[in-house]
Amino acid sequence: MLDKSPALNVPNDLAAFWMPFTANRAFKSAPRLLAGAKDMHYFTTDGRKVIDGAAGMWCCNAGHGRDQIASAIARQAETLDFAPPFQFGIPQAFELASRIAELAPKGLDHVFFCNSGSEAADTALKIALAYHQINGHGDRIRLIGRERGYHGVGFGGTSVGGIVSNRKMFGTLLTGVDHLQSTYNRDKQAFSKGEPEWGAELADELERLVNLHGANTIAAVIVEPMAGSTGVLPTPKGYLKRLREITQKHGILLIFDEVITGFGRLGYAFAAERYGVLPDMITFAKGVTNGAAPMGGVLVRDTIHDAFMTGPANAVELFHGYTYSAHPLACAAGLATLDIYRDEKLFERAKNLEPKFADAVMSLRNEPNVVDIRTVGITAGIDLAPNENGPGDRGFAALRSGFHDHDVMMRIAGDTLALTPPLIVGEDQVGEIIDKVARVIRAVA
CATH class of the missing domain: 3.90.1150.10 (Aspartate Aminotransferase, domain 1)
Structure with missing residues (x-):
């Protein structure tokens, strides 16, 4: 067992690396x-x-340095280091998708893999837009995020995100985006353990946005069950259920960004289970491989997935994906990680x-x-x-x-x-x- 820092040659010149989100x-x-x-x-x-x-x-x-995960990655690298994810597949990707779907709330049975939480958010937003398009509702192009929300650093995720410093350098980003107000109010919620008692009514802000823009223009709402990157803001009791009721009423898709809350952080495989809410999509990343390899993904409801499975059987159903989607090493890390979560x-x-x-x-x-x-x-x-x-x-x-x-x-x-x-x-x-x-x-x- 490693119990001290290994020998490492520290570079004399640190200038070349422009570090992300760092002073x-x-x-x-x-x-x-x-x-x-x-x-x-x-x-x-x-x-x-x-x-x-x-x-x-x-x-x-x-935790760090899990031998089970490291060994799985090493074995996979020796056997199959890379396989193209477009038009080809590996057994581990299908196995991992099935196991993640088993952990998710019933109905979220399909997984689209990517490489990060940022890619997962952009993927979910694109799926939402495409879903409405193929259903004949191409006017539903508006995306709704939330103030103080974080959904990665892609153009889509930054646009629906609501952290000012993440947005202000980059101009208008995507057009047709609006935001719900933040759920945090210190005067009413200070020193809360768990979900604050006050604030469920803030979900009704969505009704105002529907009245402002028209429900037939709104494709999806994306929120974090617990806004993490902005400073840990748990959603108020009843807020997410109310948001689900409003989105269903108006035919708007609801996306839970569980990049942080997924895989046990809130005591459940996914926070959707903790709150008893079935969203239309769940984004995940981070904990799926215990941080040992980059991976993200989107869990998608059957109704959305099946809407794409039409037309000629040899035609591409969704023109989206990444070179490293379901990368063999990431799949190996994911499977080993899920074993640890289960066994321990x-x-x-x-x-x-x-x-x-x-x-x-x-x-x-x-x-x-x-x-x-x-x-x-x-x-x-x-x-x-x-x-x-x-x-x-x-x-x-x-x-x-x-x-x-x-x-x-x-x-x-x-x-x-x-x-x-x-x-x-x-x-x-x-x-x-x-x-x-x-x-x-x-x-x-």
Whole structure:
């Protein structure tokens, strides 16, 4: 078992790599370089052991360095490294699709594979538009997202996304897009455990948009069951059921973006099950391979899939896909990952741990500058008040302090600290993470 950082030659020049979603100049002045990982920890290039409070980037639900997954990838690479996904197939892709469909709510029985959450969002949006087109409703071209929502960085996902900083540099993006209001209201929801009691009525905003644009112009609504990247915003009780009622009433497709919430994060295979709502599509990524290989996909209802299966049998039904859709190595990683989730009962484990995790995180509410805490599943958002340097500075200082001074990794969204540890986390490790985060919060007070 790896218990320390492996030897690694650190490059002298860090200039060539333009890092994504990173303050590049600040990073290169004090790099946060990683050399290895095992179970609940990363190992740095200078030999330190850092506890992972973020499951990598919401994706390593079964922890790091799982031998079962690594061996599956290696065997697959030796046997079949690549197969073209257009007009050819591999058995592992069909097996993985079947197993994912078995985990999903009944009726979501078909899987279209891609390589990331961003591609999954764009794929679902394109399927929605195409579905209405082939059903003779080509005027349904409008897409509805939600303020503070995140659906990746493709043109479609960025357009329906509602995080201002992700949109403002890129102009108009897609036209014909509108947004529901955010479900978060600190005055009415502060320090909520699980789904807030207030806010179900915010779903009725969709009726206003229907009246504004006309139902016959709207193709789909896409929302996250828990808005993660914006800072962990659980949806209010009853909100998603109300949204489902309105979309069904007006013939609008409902897409759940479960790139973060899928594969156990909220105690179920998919959050749709937790909330008792059957959407028309579910996007997934991250946890499907435990982060060991890039993969994403869309679960699609039978009624949508079957609408495409018309015309000549030798004709392409959907002109969409990617060179690396259902890549052999990703399929091998996915199958091994699902085995671990099943054998170790990690979804059930997360469900049972949720109350204790919530109590532990809420113990931080009296730390300096903490203005709100939200928890749902094995996920928490801790809002810190901005400092005198403006929004985001205190959060960034906490990220740096956590890594360099307190050996804890977490995510940040502005001044929000997000805790989303691997689902293998134990109660003692939850306590360790909370203790380290408390020290970080005091350090940046």
